Amino acid sequence: MTLTWTDWQAIAVPLVLAIGAVAVLLIDAFWRSATVQLRHTVVTLLTGAVILFGLVFVWAQRDDFKPAFCRPVVEGPAECSLVFEPLTAGLWGVLLIGGLGVVGLSAYRLLSADIPVGEYHFLLLSALVGATTLAGARDLATVVIGLEVVSLPSFALVALRRDRRGSEAALKAFLVSVLSTAVMLFGISYLYGVTGSLHLVTIANRLTGLDPDMKRVAFAAGLFVVVGFAFKIAAVPFHAWLPDTYVGAPVEVTAFLAVVSKSAGVAGLLVLVVTGIAPDGSDLRLVIAILAAVTMTVGNLAALRQREAVRLLAWSSIGQVGFLLAPLAVGDAQAVVGYLAAYVIVTLGAFGAVAVVQRHRPAGLLSDYRGMVRSEPGLAVALIFFLVVLAGLPPGLAGLFTKFAAFQAVIDGHLGWLAIVMAVNVMIGLAVYLRWVAELFLLPADDPFSVDIETPAVVMVSLFTAAAVVVSVLPSTLFALAT
């Protein structure tokens, strides 16, 4: 009889990522004899290999149920702090794909940037460790730890360039995030006080039996927890740091924030919602639904007039989070994961395309893209495709069907008003992306963007495009991630 037991396979992925992170740091720190070029290649390859291992592992084990850090309970099922189950597999898959994409993007851009390669990849892998832990967490302590492990490296990444803009961006993100952590912890402390446990399953069980006064306290506590996550994923009104931070950070770090960090937040919130903090019919779900409606509306509206590509993507990512929150509010994990997957792929692609353009035109204005459909047809078509997927119109069927699934979840959850808000937002969102697409098609353009794009960028953008096409042709793959 052991006090706790652990299926080591369940924590294999975070563990390997952590080891990889340390290894990367050590290689970079102690292998000074090699050229920067070589070190960069090795570090990138190692990081990629570690993440790839994680992906393969997740794929191989996708249907299994593997608990870790479990402890028997007098009555009922055992309490486990970290669980690997199909939902976890789906979330990890999304997170790791996002991480891999960011690594790929970095391979292109870091060559000439003044960012220390080793630290960069170390921080990236560390954040992934946190993200995977968060997605598998089943008790609040693990959730907090996981969240912190995602967040802290992110700020470091933002500030890694050590310039004026980076520091300001990092400060904003940091202050908001730390405040959110404090708020969330405050909420957690009350949840603990009300239920006497930190394990999600136990909390969920005990919440049902509370007397009304305590229920009100529990609701407030839950609200604080949700708000903490809302900071993290930049739901309105906790979003204001995001555009500034996105603009201030290097493009690939922005991609990281938009993809991995945001997905981790969504994953954490999803875990909380589906495992019982916000059971069906609770007011917390209503709160999330309100957040969803406000977030998507504000995000899309604000994106409507943006002139800078990254800022537009920043605001549009806020809008997308609104759409993610909608199925989350009804606890439809499948729709959330599917949406997240499509979002991750095309966001990576869009940032990849933006990275290419920004490298040669640092201003990053939308007008830099004018006439690209003729001067750079390949890149333009890829970018158009990503934008169309984000808008959710054919030919971007991946976006269409993930939005469809979100609608379906909301309709099935009897949230008619939210569905109407979503419909309005589909329209506003389309207006946002069409402005950009129109720029791309605008001819004749004086001084169109036309360069000899570097091979790594071509490869990455092509890969993202291919992935987006595949999930558009076979949308069922998106929903197979979490069944």
Place this chain on the structure above:
Amino acid sequence: MPLVLPLLLAVVLFCLGVYGVLSRRNAITILMSLELMLNAVNLNLVAFDAWHLDGLATGQTLAVFVITVAAAEIGLGLAIVLLLFRGHGHVDADAARDLVEHEESAT
């Protein structure tokens, strides 16, 4: 000692922290206010732990974790503030406004 006293104290601490975060310009002071908020959490956790007679001491364990997290946060926060100071020559959180969208770019 009734449970309500430490809880009340925690709430006061937390609110003080929130006030400090919102009203102080100096980034260091803001960080200190954040510490205050985290300590309010710790107080809560310990108080509830004692109230529940939790055999596993879950609350206290989490409190320890929170202290660790706070330390890490402060470490990173100070590093960022340092960077800010290097770039801007001051540590006023509300004066760092380089990244705001400028009107002329919107015309």
Place this chain on the structure above:
Amino acid sequence: MNAILLGILALPMLAALALWALPITLGDRLAALYGAVVSGLVLVGSVLLWQRTEGWFAYSELQPVQQLGPNARPLDAVTDVPWIPPLNVRFHIGVDSISVPLIILTALLTFLCCIYSLKITPRIGRMRSLIALLLVIEAGVIGAFSAMDLVLFFVCFEIVLIPMWLIIDIWGDDHDPAGRKRAATTFVLMTVFGSALMLLGFLLVYRQAGTFDLVQLTNSPVLGGHGIPLVAALLVAVGLAVKVPLWPLHIWLPDAHAKAPTVGSVILAGILLKLGTYGLIRILVPVLPDATVTIAPYLGGFSTVAIIAGSLACLGQTDLKRLIAYSSVGHMGFVGLGIASLSDAGMKGALFANIAHGIITGLLFFVAGAIKDRHDTSDLRTIGRALYARLPRIGALLTFACLASLGLPGLAGFWGEMLVLLGAYDPSAALPQATFRVFMVVAGLGTVLTAAYFLRLIRNLCQGDPAENPASAFAVDLSRIELITWSPLVVLTVLLGVWPGLLLHQWGIL
């Protein structure tokens, strides 16, 4: 058969992709030729789908709803494979006698547009992209007309949006870039909003029935005229009404048509508007029969208002293309009224008017485009009068098209409107008869107004003192390519006018 259907779906899509992907530069003429060949093949394929049938598979008498009509036929050319199992979405296509004529119309108009583009190209050029977009639209529309799954219909419904947006935005009126951008954006945004609402309706249907499959839904529809089915019907109807477009949701249409290039207007008016009415007939009526009965009087009322308001607006127009665009509002109002009557005659009238409107308005927009090209404006006051003296053949064709469009018996426009009015005179037993008779009378007065604005157009444009309106230097009368392009439409207008049975037979006894 199903190979043909798959072929005409895949061919234009693949051909468009190939056209874009071609690494070589392609002359405008060659691109148009390519488009003409592809769409010609599609046309041949679509004609091959035509079979002499009686009745269509899905629609049955409203009471009792569960039973298929005695003459109902199974679908032709069925392909039914799972597509997205997690969402219960299938790739289910098939055709019956109400979709085949529309598919042929689509193929024909696209083909004619490509032929037309052989010689007459927009000033901005970029023919290759234009042809590719036309082909994509063709594929999307054919897909929508053959989709037997609600989600597939929705997807095909949306496929056409971005290409059409691009066509208006890029090749539209080159005197007014801001206006054409606004027109294009208004078009695409309103339509997207409508289709999103329609999707909500579909999802409500799914929640009630547990399937997206139209065949199953038709055979066991969602009953009940209140509550969820009513909300679903409202959402579907409003969503489709944006596309139709039904007053007061028509506001995108005049601008979009007026700013679009000639081929764009032809496709938009001739084909895209039909998606809305087809959806009403194919989805709303059979899937939500009871709820449709509940909303039918309102649908009829708004349609009637559309007839009157559209005609009155036409009377006040000073722009040729806007006028024709507004005339579509009135004509589609007739279609809407026919559907709302839920009667055999009204439904067939709506179907017939659909086809006839596609042919006649296509011709009208071709002629209007020709006039616009020759004068570089579509403003009636700038063009001047006495077109009979300057461009006698084009003027005569315009007169012909106007007469056809105002519903002159003996031409295609008549039968649809007549059957619609007959349907409104004798609506389904479940509907308030007196209300619909009032609609009929008002719609009848609408036909007079229709005549009035077309006559006003002829009077202000074709007739007049030639001395005061001298011919411009480039006033070349009917060119050969125009003759070739337009003559099929003229022939069809007359043919359907004297032999309505050609289509009516096809739909048989309901």
Place this chain on the structure above:
Amino acid sequence: MIATVWRVAGVGFSLLLVLIAALLYGAAPEQASFLNSQIGDLTIGFAVRTDDLTVLLLAVVGVVATCVQVYSLSYLHERASSYHALVTLFTAAMATVVVSDSLFLLLIGWEVMGACSYLLISHYWERRDARSGAVKAFLMTRLADVGFLFGIFVLGVGAGTFRISELDPARISPGVLTAGTLLLLVGVVGKSAQVPLQTWLPDAMPGPSPVSALIHAATMVAAGVFLIARLYDVFSASSTTMTVLAIIACVTMLFAALCAMAAVEVKRVLAWSTVSQLAIMFSALSLGTREGRHAALFHLVTHAAFKGLLFLCAGVLLHQVGSAAFVVLRRYTRRGVLRNRLRVTFLTMTVGLAALAGVPGFAGFFSKDTVLEAAWDHAHHDGSVIGWVVLASVGLTASLTAFYCARLWLWVFFRSPALAGAIGAFEVDDPMADLEDPDTSKLKDASWLMLGPLVLLAVGALGLGYVDGLHLNWAIALGSTVLVLFGVLPAYSLWSRGADPRPAVLERELGVDRAYHGIFVGPVRWLAKLSVLGDRDVIGAYVRAAGRSGTLASQGLRLLQTGNVQTYLTGAVVGVVALAILAGVIAR
């Protein structure tokens, strides 16, 4: 080249109609249907039939059309191909109406005629009056046709068939029957220019004269009479409809005759006389008896001959003189040239006017007497009020008709003895009166291509009265002759004094046209403006406002984006509180 083809085709087609009529004469009635489609319980399709009525009308149409086509060969040179094509189509449409056994086929012919008349009236589209007259003609008939279409629905659905030969009044409920026939009557009234839809016909005069001849003599307006004759069983089964028809006819015949008395243009006089004569036919039909129908058709045939003749004569005047206005013609007449130079025209026109006026011995006399006789029979034997009313108004109309015929004849062709050479009644308001008299040296009669049809029709106007067999009711004949004299004598007396008193109210045609303009055209224009403005400023405004509010919201959100992280944090804390309150409120 194309024009020649159409000319040949036009003449050939008209002759073909005559030939068909000749071949069908005496053949047993037959019916055939084709291209049918089933709509619910109803069959919609086409059907044709041949019977006496068909043959009669075919013959009339064929003969008049032949005359018109031949006449046009010489009359018209510009835009000849479209003209001949349209006239042919027009004739074909009328033939379709005549042979149709399906209400829809009938409607096709009926409305195609309307369209053709529109296009033909606007043949001289450079003239403003031609354009507006054409539009008016089409719109008024179209308005009436809507009623006609609804009538078809009511009768067709009520009887379960759209075949004319299967319409059995006994199987249709009386209410439906009355409603249906009244609606059909609306179409008839419009097409035949009866009160209250009479105003289009006089305004249609700017069209080429042969077209007027065709419209007024054999096609278009006669179609209304034909229709009621065709559906006589149905119509006569509804006494309400027949009463309405009688009232309309009586009012129209008097109204139109009065208008004709005040008109100062040959074609306009003739146009009003057509309205009046058609009303006589309708009044005969409204009696509801076999004799009435017979009388109406008889009058239709004779009217076709003399009215066709008269319009073609007016065409000669127009063609040779250049105008058919009294004031212009008077300039020639004052010098006595018109009668001498246009001798054939004068003679044939005299025959036509005599026939129109009902001078004994001419065709119009016999046919009008038949009408009077039918009315008398009905009134006397059946004691019908309608019969008396019809009798009285036809008699009165006969008098008025004689008056305006005599007036026309005298003023156009004869120097006024009282004021020989001096200023006559029509010169008063003529701005050109002071100018020199026109050059009359080139005035001569038209070519024989034009005169041939005149002669042919004149023979008809003379002889057709005897075709029906002479069975004169001497009392009525005597009475009508007296009535004619009552009309002719005042006309002669006024003319001889050089006076032509034209009451202003009659000259303005009782102000009906202006009233219609005020009641219908003005409001419709206003509504059109309203609709355009409504789209722009109401519906469009909502759309624009939606777009603009989006933009404004976007701007506003950017203002919130101050760049100050503490503002962001404050916003967030406020957001938490707001969210808590909102959720609490909703949860209540």
